[in-house]
Amino acid sequence: MARGRRASAARLAQVLMAAWPFVMMGGVVAVDLLAGPQYGYLTLLALGPAFASLVGRVRRTVVIGLLAAVLSLVLAVYDDLLGARQSDLSLLSIAGVTVAGVLAAMGRQRREQELADVRSVAEVAQRVLLRPVPRRAGHLRAAVSYTSANAEARIGGDLYEIVTGPGGVRVIVGDVQGKGLEAVETAATVLGAFREAAHDEADLLGVTRRVERALNRRLSGEEFVTAVLAEAATDGTLTLLNYGHPAPLLLRADGETLLAEPGATAPPLGLSELNAPGPAPYQVPFAPGDQILLYTDGVVEARDRTGSFYPLVERSFLLGDDDPEQALEKLRLDLVAHVDGPLHDDAAMLLLRCKDPALPDAA
Structure with a gap:
């Protein structure tokens, strides 16, 4: 219902913007007729093509400019000003504003097309990078959700991946600082390094060292990537590494819910020049029936109309399906309903559910 209201409001706004030039010219005509021939408001008709160039295409701006010129001539006849200096100035003003409006509309359309092309390339690149995760990975069941920010925001750098290797299932969820194609390129660097290292390295620290080296070759300045890496072993343990990322949400089979927070904070990936110590791996029990939700900050930083953040822990009962x-x-829909409008940041969520290792194909 909220989505329908937003769509209706958007359509109403478009209709009002499209009608505004006609409203302006109609108002000028009405004022001129009511004021009488002794007053001349002809020049104000140039407001029509001026407003038309803000939202309309070139043809529409030209048509409204011609309509303004016709109305100016009609009012000049009514006011007995045809051929007078005021009538000529009105026509010149309308012509000048129409030409300027056409040029402005052409420039706006070109910029809109360029933006659409860049956004399209970024979206395609992002879809290629964020390929679907397997429904089953080892002794885990997995699901992923990705909700893009509003249409005016540029493509973000949220990333996720699951790799099944000899030692268990390895997962990464991260968020690249910044937006646009550069963020997508950085996400590609992280995912490429992770996918290769997750198969080769003996532990998670080895994986992140490979990712860090790949990032250092690409990033410059103060760019960085926050991330959580996890390794689920068949012995019922889950090893986590947190690089400045929101703590995963752990849901026990008995109903207990807690944030799997590290003992000490660590800087994000890509900030090796700070010479700060990296995170220490920490383990949590992960038995059959347990779940863990890894997510990006677009989830917990989503605000409603009063400015309140999304209460992820309190809404975790929605993950009981x-x-x-x-x-x-269900959780994604609840997040969108909480915001009651377009998200201002991409929101990625990856849910892992532990099942009995002895029954790899069980639902």
């Missing part, structure tokens, strides 16, 4: 994908979709 038997199907992980359905559970995650």
